[in-house]
Amino acid sequence: MDLEKSISALNNPVRRRILEWLKDRSNFPPALPEHADLEGVCVAYIQEKAKLSQSTISNYMGLLKQAGFVVSERHGQWTFYRRDEENISAFLAAVQDELLKS
Template identity: 80%
Template structure:
């Protein structure tokens, strides 16, 4: 993992709400059940993330965009809904890279 990518991730994690979002996304049960028509989709609707965080739609959109640009989450659009899930492979790569850098 290159230095610029590490810096993007560190910047994205430099906010307690964004870190909470990543933690919440580890377990789908941290959110209300998906609507029946979305039950087969991975991830969590951005509206549920907004509701749990208690922040405005624009703030959550900005936060999710930062997390996505850093490679920490993956988004999928289904109709008018956007669903987010963690990018576990990218998170593990970051943890390995930062571990090497700090050891």
């Protein structure tokens, strides 16, 4: 739990919005039939929704991953990203701990 990295990753409105979108798979187009049983969303779908370049979104997902907010799983040519709820909770606990009085 690297607070520095996590807060830095959150310090961007698009990255925060991506984390929100990932709460619900139905924020994105339906998965391809062959991916029906996989969790997570591929980079291209996130890019399409965020309306930023492919390289920017790839970079953003890397930052969110390093911060522990998402995990990725590669299947063929696709990388699927999904939220890491446990780590997100751990981050919130850490921020509370740092901010709340004694």
